[in-house]
Amino acid sequence: DAGVIQSPRHEVTEMGQEVTLRCKPISxxxxxxxxxxxxxxxxxxxxxxxxxxxxxxSGMPEDRFSAKMPNASFSTLKIQPSEPRDSAVYFCASSLxxxxxxxGQGTRLTVV
Amino acid sequence: GDSVTxxxxxxxxxxxxxxxxxxxxxxxxxxxLFWYVQYPGEGLQLLLKATKxxxxxxxxxxxxxxxxxxxxxxxxxGSVQVSDSAVYFCALSAxxxNKLVFGAGTILRVKS
Numbered sequence: 001d002a003g004v005i006q007s008p009r010h011e012v013t014e015m016g017q018e019v020t021l022r023c024k025p026i027s028x029x030x031x032x033x034x035x036x037x038x039x040x041x042x043x044x045x046x047x048x049x050x051x052x053x054x055x056x057x058s059g060m061p062e063d064r065f066s067a068k069m070p071n072a073s074f075s076t077l078k079i080q081p082s083e084p085r086d087s088a089v090y091f092c093a094s095s096l097x098x099x100x101x102x103x104g105q106g107t108r109l110t111v112v
Numbered sequence: 113g114d115s116v117t118x119x120x121x122x123x124x125x126x127x128x129x130x131x132x133x134x135x136x137x138x139x140x141x142x143x144x145l146f147w148y149v150q151y152p153g154e155g156l157q158l159l160l161k162a163t164k165x166x167x168x169x170x171x172x173x174x175x176x177x178x179x180x181x182x183x184x185x186x187x188x189x190g191s192v193q194v195s196d197s198a199v200y201f202c203a204l205s206a207x208x209x210n211k212l213v214f215g216a217g218t219i220l221r222v223k224s
Contacts, residue, residue: 004155033211043201043214056211091155093212100146101205101212103155 004104006092012110018080021107024073025094033101034067034077035091043091049075082111114139118202118215125192125222133187133218135176135202143204145169145178145185146212150199159187159200192222 005024013019025032033048047057049069057067064083069075079086089108093101119134137143144163148156160169165180174189185202202215 031210042216045211045213048211093156100158100161103148103157105155 004092004094004102006090006104006107008107009105010108010110012112013082015083015111016081017111018078019082019086019109019111021077021090021092021109023075023077023092023104025075025092026102027073029094029096029102030072031095031097031101032069032075033093033095034075035093037089037091037106038087046077046090079109082109084111087111114143114204114206114213116202116204116213116215118200118218120216120218122219122221125220127194127222127224128191129222131187131189131192131196131220133200133202133220135185135187135215137183137185137202137204139183139204139206139213141206142180143206145176146203146205147174147176147185147187148201148203148214150201150217152198156201192220194222194224196220197222 007022031050034046035043037043046059047067052069067077087110089106091103091106093103095101115138117136146161147159149159150156160171162169162178168177176185176187199217199219201217203212205212
């Protein structure tokens, strides 16, 4: 398996624009997680899905952020409108019950 | 809520020195404990894990023992190499395969 695949690896966008980050989990995994990494706040869980259903979205910063998982092999994290303070590295991870989480390489988002 | 505290860095060592990175946790019940490593520009990789008290996780010369009495999971390596330079994250999961709570991360720099 190729592991967790995220795209794009880097994204630079202007404030106010919509940004969509994509994630393909490892085949067969039934849990998917979105994390955000910043210098100030470290690694924070934004949302996680189990069997494509959002279980805990308490980490989503505000209504500008939304996440979907339309099927077992794809998830998106959308920011609309984007702001400079959203600049961070966003990681997607997947796991199966009773296994550890595997992380993608991340998307580095810069909002100017 | 659950939390992880790890020693602040950066930690700077000479090659072949002994490494200890302290990690303590607060959690209800019996969480699973992990060490993840992040190399520059990369995602997080699982280094080792322990799922119950007194378990010892080990990988690539690194070890950590799950100590319930002291709520600790300190990372050790007997002889570090330059290639071990990275950021190390201690983490817990209340349910194995479930969401992770991370410590702030410790930067390790090994000089030749």
